[in-house]
Each structure stands twice: as C-alpha cells, then as structure tokens.
Amino acid sequence: MNIxxxxxxxxxxxxxxKLKPDDATLDRESVDGxxxxxxxxxxxxxxxxAEAHGGVVTVLTMGPDKAAESIRKALxxxxxxxxxxxxxxxxxSDALQTSYALAQVxxxxxFDLVVLGxxxxxxxxxxxxxxxxxxxxxxxxxxxxxxxxxxxKVRIHRQxxxxxxxxxxxxxxxxxxxxxxxxxxxxxxxxxxAAKKKPVTRMSLAxxxxxxxxxxxxxxxxxxxxxxxxxxxxxxxxxxDEGDGGSTAAEFLVAQKFx
Amino acid sequence: xxxxxxxxxxxxxxxxxxxxxLLTLARRFGEPAAVWAGAGAEKGQARLAEYGxxxxxxxxxxxxxxxxxxxxxxxxASLVAKKSPAAVLMASTGQNKEVAGRLAVxxxxxxxxxxxxxxxxxGRIIAEQSVFGGxxxxxxxxxxxxxxxxxxxxxxxxxxxxxxxxxxxxxMQLSESAKGAKITERVVQERGERPxxxxxxxxxxxGRGVGSAEDFELIEKLADSLGAAVGASRAVTDAGWYxxxxxxxxxxxxxxxxxxxxIGISGAIQHRAGMQTSKTIVAVNKDPEAPIFELxxxxxxxxxxxxxxxxxxxxxxxxxxxxxxxxxxxxxxxRRLSR
Numbered sequence: 001m002n003i004x005x006x007x008x009x010x011x012x013x014x015x016x017x018k019l020k021p022d023d024a025t026l027d028r029e030s031v032d033g034x035x036x037x038x039x040x041x042x043x044x045x046x047x048x049x050a051e052a053h054g055g056v057v058t059v060l061t062m063g064p065d066k067a068a069e070s071i072r073k074a075l076x077x078x079x080x081x082x083x084x085x086x087x088x089x090x091x092x093s094d095a096l097q098t099s100y101a102l103a104q105v106x107x108x109x110x111f112d113l114v115v116l117g118x119x120x121x122x123x124x125x126x127x128x129x130x131x132x133x134x135x136x137x138x139x140x141x142x143x144x145x146x147x148x149x150x151x152x153k154v155r156i157h158r159q160x161x162x163x164x165x166x167x168x169x170x171x172x173x174x175x176x177x178x179x180x181x182x183x184x185x186x187x188x189x190x191x192x193x194a195a196k197k198k199p200v201t202r203m204s205l206a207x208x209x210x211x212x213x214x215x216x217x218x219x220x221x222x223x224x225x226x227x228x229x230x231x232x233x234x235x236x237x238x239x240x241d242e243g244d245g246g247s248t249a250a251e252f253l254v255a256q257k258f259x
Numbered sequence: 260x261x262x263x264x265x266x267x268x269x270x271x272x273x274x275x276x277x278x279x280x281l282l283t284l285a286r287r288f289g290e291p292a293a294v295w296a297g298a299g300a301e302k303g304q305a306r307l308a309e310y311g312x313x314x315x316x317x318x319x320x321x322x323x324x325x326x327x328x329x330x331x332x333x334x335x336a337s338l339v340a341k342k343s344p345a346a347v348l349m350a351s352t353g354q355n356k357e358v359a360g361r362l363a364v365x366x367x368x369x370x371x372x373x374x375x376x377x378x379x380x381x382g383r384i385i386a387e388q389s390v391f392g393g394x395x396x397x398x399x400x401x402x403x404x405x406x407x408x409x410x411x412x413x414x415x416x417x418x419x420x421x422x423x424x425x426x427x428x429x430x431m432q433l434s435e436s437a438k439g440a441k442i443t444e445r446v447v448q449e450r451g452e453r454p455x456x457x458x459x460x461x462x463x464x465x466g467r468g469v470g471s472a473e474d475f476e477l478i479e480k481l482a483d484s485l486g487a488a489v490g491a492s493r494a495v496t497d498a499g500w501y502x503x504x505x506x507x508x509x510x511x512x513x514x515x516x517x518x519x520x521x522i523g524i525s526g527a528i529q530h531r532a533g534m535q536t537s538k539t540i541v542a543v544n545k546d547p548e549a550p551i552f553e554l555x556x557x558x559x560x561x562x563x564x565x566x567x568x569x570x571x572x573x574x575x576x577x578x579x580x581x582x583x584x585x586x587x588x589x590x591x592x593x594r595r596l597s598r
Contacts, residue, residue, distance in 0.1 A: 013509055014528060017391040024397075038510060095370050096363050121509060124390070125372050126353060127360025130328055134361040139439030140327055143353055158327065158442075159504065161352065161455055166444035167327055173439070179510050180496075180503045221369030221403035225385055230396050236540075238552050241561025246569025249541060250577070252557040256539055258461065258485065258518050259577050 001055030001171075004111045005046045005079065006102060006132075009033040009063050009070040010122040017122065023217060024224035025092045026122060028064065035070040038117035040077075040184035045147060045177050046115045047078045047185070053149055056080050058109065062090060062101055068200065075195035076187035082200040083109055089205055092217025095123070099131035101215055105208045106136060113154070114174045118143070129176030139169025142176030261289040261345035264338060265312070266331070266358070268350050269295070272302030277350040277458055279417030281410055282310035284377050286420060288384055289345045292316060293424065294338060296331050297323040300426060308424035310417060318429040322437075328354060329437035332361035337431060339366050339405050346384055346401075348377075351409040352457060359407045368404025375414050375515065375536060384408070392509055392532030412458040413515050456488040456505060461518045462537070464490035464507055466530070468523020468544060468563055472500040477567055478522055484574045490514065492530045508533035523563045526551025543567065 011017045011031035018027045046057045059074040059082040061067050071082045085105050093101065106114060114136075119126035133140030141147070144156035145164060152171045157164045159178055187195070205212055213219060239248055253259045263285035268275040278293070285291035293312040295303065300317040307315055316338055322330045335347055335358070347362065349355045351373045363370035374386035380400075386408055388397045401407075456462065463485065465478035475495070482489045490507040491500070507514055509532035519537035524530055526542070526549055534540070535554055542555040543563045552558045559566050 013392070013532075017394070019395065019397070095360065096367075099360070099364060122391075124513075125360070125370070126356045127363075127370065127372065130357035131360040131364050133439070134329070134332070134364040137436045137439075140329065140357070140361075141440055142327070142357060155443075157446075159353070160445075161354075161457070163446045163448035165327075165442045166446070167440050167442050169440045221363075221367070222371060222399055222401050225380075225398040225400050227395055227397040230389070230394055230535075233535075233540075233554055233556070236552075236554075236556040236558060238547075238555065238558040238560060240547070241559050241566055243565075244569075245543070245559040245561040245566040246571075247573055249543070249557065249559050249566065249570050250573030252541065253518075253574075254577065256518070258539075259574055 001050065001053055002058070002110060002112045003046045003050055003055050004058045004060050004106060004109070004114050005039070005042050005074065006114065006116045006128070007039045007043065007059050007061050007070055007074050008036045008120045009061065009067040010036045010120050013121050019224070019227050023092065024227055025217060028066065033066050033069060035073045036117060036120045038119060038121065038179055040117070041177050041179055041181050042115045042117040043074050043077050043079060044182045044184040045175070048182065049113065049147070049149060058083060060102065060105060061085065062098065064091070071200055072195050073187065075198045076192045077185055078191060081198055083203055084200055085203050085208060087205045089212045089216050092220060093215045094220040094222045095125050095127060095131065096221045097215045097219065099128060099135055101208070101210050103132055103135035104210045105203060106132070108208050112171050116174070116176045118176060118178045129174050133174040136174065139173040141167055141169050141173050144175055144177045145181050147175055147177065147181070262292045262342050263289045264335065264342070264344045264347045265291055265293050266335065266347070266349035266355065267293045267295045267303060267307060269297070269299060269303050272299030274303045274306040275350070275458065276417065277412040278307070279310040280412065280415050281348045281350065282307070282312055283418050284410065284415055285348055286311050287377065287379055291422070292344070294335060296334055304424050304426065308422055309419045311420040311422045312424045313422045315424050315426045316429050317426050318431050320431065320433070322433045325442055326438050327440035327442060328357045328361060329439070330433055331358045332365060333433060333437050334429065334431055335362045336365040338429065344405050346406040346408060349409050351411045356409055359409050363407045366404050366407070368407050369401030370407050371399050371401060372409045373513070374408050374410045377408070377410065389536050392528055393535035411513070411515060413460065413517065453482065454486070454488045456490055456507075456512055456514060459488035459514070459516055461485050461487035461520070462490045462507070462514050462516045462534075463487045463520045463522065464492065464524060464534070465495060465501070465522050466492035466524030467494040469495065469500065475500050477564070481520070481522070481567055481571060484571055484578070487520075492524045521551050521555070522567060524551055525549045526554060
C-alpha cells in the first residue's frame with residue numbers, strides 16, 4: 001500500500017508566535033519550527049497501518065527549506081521517504097491554495113491512502129482532509145479516533161459532538177486522525193541515523209503541475225486586513241481564601257448575574 | 260438585497276442557539292436565508308422565523324444522515340450557484356469546518372474559520388479571528404467568490420427579529436463522489452443534561468489540581484449547579500481522569516463562553532489557547548503564582564476542596580433566583596436546579 005502522510009512544520013506553540021508586519025504572513029524565522037504535534041499521530045497511524053498491512057510510507061510537506069527539519073523527524077520515526085514541495089511562489093498560500101497544491105502533488109506521486117492530523121497548531125483550520133477528499137474525489141474518512149483496514153475497505157470511528165459514527169469507504173481514501181488515536185513513537189537512535197540516508201525528493205511547482213497563478217499570497221482567496229496583539233485583560237480581583245473563598249466567589253457570580 | 264445563507268444547526272427538529280446567533284449576524288449584511296439539511300424543517304420553522312430568516316431552503320433527503328459532509332457541501336454549493344449569496348455562514352464545529360472546506364473548493368471561494376465577530380466595511384464582510392492561542396486578533400476578508408465563514412458559538416447574543424421563514428424545497432441529486440464515506444452506525448455517548456461544551460454559556464473546567472478521576476465529580480457538581488458544560492485541561496485528559504473530547508486548549512476544544520471557571524488549572528499556554536476569549540473568567544488555584552490568575556476577572560487563591568464546596572452551598576441557597584441565563588428555547592424553570 002502506498003501511504004502518504006501530510007506533515008506541516010509550525011512555529012513552536014510554547015514560543016511567542018507572530019505575524020510579519022509587512023505582509024501579515026506567519027513569521028517563521030523568529031521562532032523555532034517544529035513538526036505540527038497533531039501530525040505525529042498521523043505519522044504513527046500510517047506506520048502502524050504499513051506494519052500491519054504492508055506498504056511504503058511517504059512524508060509529504062509543503063513549506064520553505066527549513067521544513068526539511070520536520071521531514072527528518074518524520075523519517076526518523078520510521079517513514080520510508082519524503083517529498084518536499086518547496087517553491088518561493090507558494091509563500092502566503094491560504095487553505096484553498098494549499099489544498100490545491102497538495103492535491104496536485106498527490107495526483108503526481110500517486111497514493112492509496114493519505115493520512116493527516118486533525119489540524120495545524122498555527123492556522124487551526126481543520127478542513128484540509130475534507131478539502132483534499134473533495135479535490136481528489138475520494139472518500140473523506142476524517143476526525144477518526146480509530147482506523148481499521150480490511151482489504152480495500154477502510155472503517156473509522158468518526159468523532160461527533162455526541163459520540164461517534166462508524167464510517168466506511170474504500171481505497172483510495174483520505175484519512176484524518178484526531179489526537180490520542182495512538183501514542184506516537186519516539187525516534188530511536190537507529191531511526192535517527194537511518195533517516196539521514198532516506199530519500200527526500202524536492203519538488204517545484206512545475207514538477208508537480210501546479211499553476212503558479214493559483215498559489216501564493218498575491219493570488220490568495222482571503223486576505224488579512226489588519227492584526228494586533230490582544231490587549232491584556234484588565235487585572236481582576238484575586239483574593240486569598242481565609243475560610244470564605246467560596247462565599248466571595250459566589251458574591252462575584254451574583255454581582256455578575258451568573259447566579 | 261443580497262442573501263446571506265446560514266446553515267441551520269438542528270437536532271430532532273430543534274434549532275440550536277448558535278443558529279439564532281448566526282441569523283442575528285447575517286442581518287447586518289443582507290437578507291438571511293436558512294439552509295435546512297435533513298428532516299424536521301417544519302418543526303424548526305418558527306424558531307428560524309423568530310430570528311429573521313426570510314426563507315428556508317429545505318432539502319430533506321436521508322443522504323445527509325448517510326454520508327460524511329459531502330452532501331451538505333453539495334447542497335450549499337448548488338444554492339451558491341443559484342442564489343449568488345453575499346456569504347455563507349455556519350457554526351464553527353469540527354464537522355462544519357469540513358463542510359466549509361469542501362464548499363470553498365467547490366465554489367472556488369475564500370474560506371475563513373473560527374470567526375469571533377463579523378463587521379461590514381465598504382461592502383465587504385470583515386471577520387475577526389483570535390489566533391495563536393488568543394494572543395493576536397486578526398481581521399480578514401475574502402477576495403474571491405461568496406465568502407464561506409464559520410463563526411464560533413457565543414460570538415454574539417441572538418436577537419429576535421421576525422421574518423417569514425418561507426419554506427422553499429430544494430431538489431438535489433447527490434453525485435456519486437459525495438457517497439464515498441458512508442455512515443453505517445451512530446454511537447451516542449450519554450451526555451446527560453449538560454449543554455454541549457462548544458455552545459455552553461458557562462463552562463466549568465477542572466485541571467491537575469483536582470487530583471483524580473473520582474474527585475472530578477466535584478467539577479461536575481459545580482457545573483450542574485450552574486447549568487454549565489464540563490471541560491478539562493490536557494493534564495486531566497492525558498491522565499485519563501476525564502474523556503479526551505472534553506479537553507479545552509490548544510489541541511482540544513476552543514470555547515468562549517460568558518463565564519469560564521478554571522478550577523485547579525494553572526493556566527499553561529496550552530490551556531489558555533482554548534479559553535482566553537471567554538467573557539468572564541473565574542479561577543480557583545492554590546498557587547498564587549499560577550498564570551491563570553493573570554487572565555482571571557476573579558480569582559481565589561486556596562484549596563479547591565475547601566472553596567468549591569462552599570461555593571456550591573452558596574449557589575444552592577440562591578438557586579431560586581437564578582433565571583437569567585436559561586439556554587435558548589427552554590423556559591428558565593426547565594433547567595436543572597441544584598438544591
């Protein structure tokens with residue numbers, strides 16, 4: 001089985017993340033880039049599927065040169081090879097454009113199963129699995145808390161507001177997994193050494209058959225009008241419990257008409 | 260006047276509160292028209308009329324219950340093609356963000372998710388988003404196509420403004436490619452009488468300080484006394500004290516209720532990302548240095564096992580006068596009151 005895992009490099013969520021004042025795109029330079037932590041569940045699920053059913057796991061990343069660090073991490077966890085879509089013309093692409101670019105790459109490299117994490121911790125859109133399924137005309141098996149594969153049939157538990165749905169589709173398909181579907185493995189020393197020798201194919205727009213007029217900040221379907229740091233909240237009232245902490249909290253809630 | 264399509268959220272014919280919020284927002288930009296996918300439109304009509312839906316586009320086939328997201332996206336795409344609405348609004352749920360993504364692809368339109376407010380500027384809709392864990396406020400607009408925007412629950416107060424809500428049936432032939440992901444079973448996990456976390460006006464969350472799965476009952480009791488939803492920090496869900504789907508934070512749910520109570524939660528950035536746009540924040544923590552107190556409108560430094568039971572007792576004494584925040588669609592007396 002040909003399994004492709006989509007991975008994104010994002011700024012460290014523990015650092016202070018910013019937009020750049022000149023073009024309101026993400027400042028990727030001033031903060032360390034890490035693999036999107038929700039993608040680690042997708043990598044782990046892809047590896048487990050390949051281990052159980054046989055197959056090759058390819059990591060697919062779209063991003064600047066620096067994103068190669070996240071590719072190495074994914075390879076050190078056990079993925080077999082990687083494709084890095086890298087082209088200056090992609091900078092500032094929005095969700096619509098990103099889904100187009102990734103779909104073009106997936107068309108060109110081929111796949112039986114595409115696996116994604118639930119969302120990226122920077123943009124937090126949470127729609128890429130659905131958008132890829134739409135573009136590729138394959139089943140959307142997303143928000144999965146469990147994935148089972150039986151021949152060409154894929155069955156998932158899809159998380160819903162009040163429980164879950166059992167959803168079935170056939171390969172080729174797009175699977176999106178939620179946090180906690182598995183416990184992502186740590187790269188072993190052997191894995192880290194092996195990753196250095198694994199093939200990483202750099203792909204340009206032309207090689208992926210991507211129309212440059214359909215990607216990049218200038219052609220985006222959305223724009224940032226302005227942005228600002230959130231003003232700090234007004235300092236609140238903090239009291240030390242002297243045996244009446246619950247009562248004073250109740251008084252606050254009464255004053256605010258919550259009780 | 261241009262139409263604004265609002266995807267109605269409903270269960271068993273009952274319209275959810277967030278739909279009233281979206282219709283209220285939609286009225287600022289044009290004539291709201293509700294889109295009803297599935298059965299029960301007649302039952303929901305009165306509520307949609309109350310909040311200003313001029314029309315209801317109704318497609319009541321069973322396909323919406325049988326297949327994942329694609330049928331709703333197809334319905335909306337056909338309406339966008341026929342009606343050229345000025346925007347399509349839907350509630351920001353996990354499922355709807357996927358519907359919105361598919362719709363954006365189908366119509367070639369710009370997609371904005373998790374708006375916390377919408378304003379008009381020079382004929383454009385400007386969406387306010389709260390990004391990077393709430394640290395940055397961004398205003399965005401769509402440049403291409405009918406804007407597809409998902410809006411977080413509690414972004415505005417629903418205000419009634421009666422309109423006709425005339426029902427117009429929509430005939431739809433679902434394409435084969437929309438039938439790729441078939442729902443074969445639905446498993447409903449008992450939620451009891453608590454409101455949904457994403458929509459709740461009040462959320463009571465417990466953190467590491469609660470100490471165990473057993474003691475999480477105290478958080479549930481406090482939530483029930485206020486008619487609130489229960490949330491949890493990542494430390495709690497990682498430890499298995501409470502189910503993962505109740506996690507509030509960077510990698511979990513983002514909520515912005517009227518009142519957020521953080522009990523035994525230190526307020527690490529992971530958690531703050533999911534709750535710092537809440538209107539009022541109350542914190543109880545024994546560590547006076549806990550970062551949650553930087554966000555709190557009211558904080559008690561103390562042992563939650565002393566403070567919360569006392570708070571519960573006070574709420575119990577006063578619960579008779581607590582009527583102000585009854586959820587939409589329920590008379591105040593219908594809510595569960597603790598005595």
